[in-house]
Amino acid sequence: MIFKEITDFFMAILDILNYPDPRLHTVAKPVKEVDASIRRLIADMAETMYDAPGIGLAATQVNQHIQLIIIDTSETKDQLQVFINPKIISKNGEQDYEEGCLSVPGIYENVTRAESIKVEALDKDGKKFTLNASGLLSVCIQHEIDHLLGKVFVEYLSPLKRNRIKNKMLKYSREIDQNRSRHVNI
Numbered sequence: 001m002i003f004k005e006i007t008d009f010f011m012a013i014l015d016i017l018n019y020p021d022p023r024l025h026t027v028a029k030p031v032k033e034v035d036a037s038i039r040r041l042i043a044d045m046a047e048t049m050y051d052a053p054g055i056g057l058a059a060t061q062v063n064q065h066i067q068l069i070i071i072d073t074s075e076t077k078d079q080l081q082v083f084i085n086p087k088i089i090s091k092n093g094e095q096d097y098e099e100g101c102l103s104v105p106g107i108y109e110n111v112t113r114a115e116s117i118k119v120e121a122l123d124k125d126g127k128k129f130t131l132n133a134s135g136l137l138s139v140c141i142q143h144e145i146d147h148l149l150g151k152v153f154v155e156y157l158s159p160l161k162r163n164r165i166k167n168k169m170l171k172y173s174r175e176i177d178q179n180r181s182r183h184v185n186i
Contacts, residue, residue: 011047014062018173019104019152020166028060028067028148030085034126038068038084042124045070046080053077054102056140058147061103069144073136086121086145088114089130097139099153105172107165111156113142 017024031038041064049057049070059068067085072078093115100108116134119141123129133141143153154165 012044013051014044014048016048016052016057016061016102017063019101019154019169021103023063023065024060024103024147024152025150026060026065027150028058028065030067031122034084034122034124038066039124041068042070042082046072049102050077052102055136056144057102058144060147060150067148069141069148071137071140071144073140082124083119083121083141083144084123084126086119086141086148088117088142088145089120090118092116095135095139097136099139099143101143101153103147103152104154104165104169107154107168109154109157109161111139111143111153113139117141119145 041059045057045059045062045068048062049055049072055073056069056071059066069083069086071081071083091114094112095115096110096112098108099111100106115138116132117138118130118132120128120130146153154162157165
């Protein structure tokens with residue numbers, strides 16, 4: 001119990017990269033060993049995702065270019081799923097889903113993805129598992145794996161929509177920078 005309290009105390013909220021940051025297009029490298037530093041990153045990513053709030057986060061979005069995603073689609077936000085070196089090994093059907101993204105705040109657009117998938121990955125302890133997913137979980141896994149491949153969901157949209165979103169995000173970024181320069185931390 002004391003260890004959990006100590007680790008909770010030291011968990012960090014990480015900065016989430018915002019589109020069109022070029023680092024979001026970095027292809028993630030496989031995790032070679034699931035060790036304490038990976039488990040620490042998982043804890044920090046979970047804290048970041050829940051705080052945002054979101055239902056999925058890829059390491060790429062927090063400027064860590066390794067193949068690691070976390071997801072929690074539960075209503076109670078207490079069923080964190082960890083996917084290390086995830087690979088989709090089969091896809092079936094099609095579904096349109098309105099997606100959003102922590103790296104593209106405030107933007108929601110329909111994207112067509114596979115309705116169900118089978119994914120293979122390692123868990124937080126480095127044990128291999130296979131999962132069949134459909135519906136929201138399927139969409140979320142596909143969305144987060146795209147991040148590991150250097151792709152953001154807006155790239156599924158028409159060039160016109162994508163350009164509008166890019167301009168909106170650049171304006172949003174400038175406003176945040178301006179607000180930061182007005183505040184002084186003492």
